[in-house]
Amino acid sequence: MGNDLRVLFATGPALTSASAKPNELTVAGRLSVIDRTDSGCAIVTQHVSMGRAVIGGYEQARVIVESNxxxxxxxxxxxxxxxxxxPPA
Incomplete structure (x- = not known):
């Protein structure tokens, strides 16, 4: 398998900071979550509240890399x- 890189934007629930969560980290000053899979890894952050369109939801940016x-x-x-x-979260 080679490398596959995608940057996606989608809606999702708010990310909340909870101490000592092993899948959380700060990237470029933003709370981010790592999602490891068998084929690669994704890192997600939130950046724009969806307001009334999606109650409690945010647009999220996601970087996905599939690589061995x-x-x-x-x-x-x-x-x-x-x-x-x-934009600011």
Missing amino acids: DQACAKAKAVAELVWPRL
Whole structure:
């Protein structure tokens, strides 16, 4: 398997910070969540409230890397470039 990179935007529930969650980290100053899969890794952050359109929901940015080699490190490196360009959460 080679490398596959995607940056997606979708709605989802608000991310909340809870101490000592192993899948949470801060990337470029934003709370982010790592989702590891058999084929790779995704890193998600929220950035725009959907207001009344989706109660309690946010638009989320997601970086997905499918790779057999260091997928989460690659996803984090891309997120460090993308997150600073997002509107404030």
